[in-house]
Structures are given as structure tokens and as C-alpha cells.
Amino acid sequence: QSIVYRDTIDSTNTLAQQLALNGAPEGTVVIADEQTSGRGRRGRQWFSPPHSGIWMSLILRPELPLAHAAQITLVAAVALCQALSRATGVKAGIKWPNDILFDGKKCCGILTEMHAEFDQIHHLVVGIGINVNVPQEDFPDELQDIATSLQAIRGERLPRAQVVRTVLEEFEPLYRQYVANGGFGTLRDAWKANNITLGNRIVAHTARGDIEGKALDIDEFGVLLLEKDNGEREKIYSADITV
Ligand code: BTN
Numbered sequence: 001q002s003i004v005y006r007d008t009i010d011s012t013n014t015l016a017q018q019l020a021l022n023g024a025p026e027g028t029v030v031i032a033d034e035q036t037s038g039r040g041r042r043g044r045q046w047f048s049p050p051h052s053g054i055w056m057s058l059i060l061r062p063e064l065p066l067a068h069a070a071q072i073t074l075v076a077a078v079a080l081c082q083a084l085s086r087a088t089g090v091k092a093g094i095k096w097p098n099d100i101l102f103d104g105k106k107c108c109g110i111l112t113e114m115h116a117e118f119d120q121i122h123h124l125v126v127g128i129g130i131n132v133n134v135p136q137e138d139f140p141d142e143l144q145d146i147a148t149s150l151q152a153i154r155g156e157r158l159p160r161a162q163v164v165r166t167v168l169e170e171f172e173p174l175y176r177q178y179v180a181n182g183g184f185g186t187l188r189d190a191w192k193a194n195n196i197t198l199g200n201r202i203v204a205h206t207a208r209g210d211i212e213g214k215a216l217d218i219d220e221f222g223v224l225l226l227e228k229d230n231g232e233r234e235k236i237y238s239a240d241i242t243v
Pocket residue numbers: 010011012013014035037038039040041042044046048054055056057099108109110111127128129130
């Protein structure tokens with residue numbers, strides 16, 4: 001296994017994709033001090049200034065059917081929630097499907113990209129962005145109310161290398177469980193124990209429009225089950241959630 005480090009890069013996910021297509025082995029970690037075009041979910045940008053965060057991508061090659069690929073993001077969310085709670089001493093929460101929040105503000109996001117051959121996973125790139133040493137006032141205006149950092153939560157700076165180690169330590173055993181069990185199934189309880197979405201009234205902003213209701217549960221694939229006011233139930237496969 002190797003660690004590929006760059007001072008500056010467009011996006012660690014983009015480099016990890018190239019390396020994976022060229023045969024980089026499972027467990028390769030791509031990490032950068034700064035990203036010039038950090039990517040978020042749904043085509044958004046990810047604020048990735050130098051010396052401040054952990055911008056990294058993991059190359060994984062689980063031998064699983066493509067149907068299980070999306071669940072890796074929920075596995076990573078459990079690992080990150082546990083790791084960031086451990087690193088700060090403050091309990092973090094998972095907002096469905098995979099944002100890590102402290103006090104309602106996001107400090108960590110996950111962007112998974114995948115390649116498949118027929119219906120098998122060829123490789124996954126799990127991109128992880130963690131705001132570590134960003135003083136709260138350094139976030140751009142539009143992020144002030146929605147973003148936070150480990151420094152802001154903990155009240156002091158944290159060594160990034162130590163946080164990376166904690167994240168990888170938490171991730172590895174959960175990843176092995178996901179591969180051994182052929183999916184997310186056994187980690188569903190751990191996800192639920194760390195989540196802050198279920199039981200709440202939410203609005204799911206989906207490609208089909210906004211759907212409002214109570215978040216009831218997630219199934220063994222990580223799909224969110226929502227109960228609308230008229231009692232109808234909807235499965236939410238992909239959305240942004242506001243509580
Ligand atoms: C989100 O929208 O919540 C996902 C953010 C993912 C950001 C990380 S930073 C490292 C990796 N490289 C990218 O370009 N994006 C991911």
C-alpha cells in the first residue's frame with residue numbers, strides 16, 4: 001500500500017481515479033495539502049484551502065456486485081463519525097446519507113466515485129474532506145452558517161497526521177466487515193446509533209422535487225424511508241436533507 005502526497009492538486013479524487021485505472025492497489029491513499037478544484041456532491045465545489053484540512057481519497061477494490069457500491073459511503077460515514085468524535089472528544093453525528101456534523105454544522109463530507117465492469121465493482125474512490133484547522137471566521141460568508149471545523153469545535157488546532165491516522169484506524173475494520181459480509185447490513189445498527197436524521201421531520205431535496213415528512217428508517221442498502229403527512233411512504237435514494 002502506498003501514500004501518494006501532493007502539495008497542490010486539482011482534486012485528489014481525480015488523481016485517485018487515474019491511478020486506479022492504471023492499476024494502483026487497494027489501500028492506496030491520495031492526499032493533498034490544497035485542492036484547487038475540490039469537488040463536492042451534486043456538482044458543488046469543496047472549499048479546500050492549504051494547511052487547513054484533510055483532503056484525501058482512498059482507492060478500494062472490494063469484490064462485490066455493483067449494487068453494493070453506494071453503501072461504502074455509509075460505511076465511511078460511520079468510521080468518520082467515530083474517528084472525529086475520538087479526535088475532538090465531542091460527539092459528532094451523521095446526517096443522511098453521509099455528512100458529519102457538530103452542532104448542526106458540517107465538518108466533513110464524502111464523495112464516492114466508482115467504476116464498474118459489467119455488474120461487478122472494478123474500483124471505488126472514496127473522497128474524504130475534513131475541515132481541521134480552519135478558524136470559524138475563515139470560512140467564506142456563504143459557509144458560515146453551515147460549516148465548521150475540528151479546531152472550532154475543540155477550541156485548539158489538531159495535528160492533521162494524527163487525525164488521518166485515527167480515520168484510517170476506524171475505517172479499516174469496518175471496511176473489512178463490509179467486504180466480508182457482502183454489504184452494509186451489519187453496519188446498519190452502527191450507522192443508526194450515530195445518526196441525527198431518523199425520527200425527525202425533514203425535507204428531502206431530490207431530483208423529482210422536494211418531499212417533506214418524517215424520516216423513519218434506512219434499509220439494508222442505506223435507502224431512506226420517509227413518511228409523508230398523508231401517511232404514504234417514500235423511498236429516498238439520493239437527496240440533500242434539511243431538518
Ligand atoms: C460533499 O459534498 O459533502 C463531499 C465533499 C468531498 C470532498 C473531498 S476532499 C477530497 C476529495 N477530493 C475531492 O475533490 N472531493 C473529495
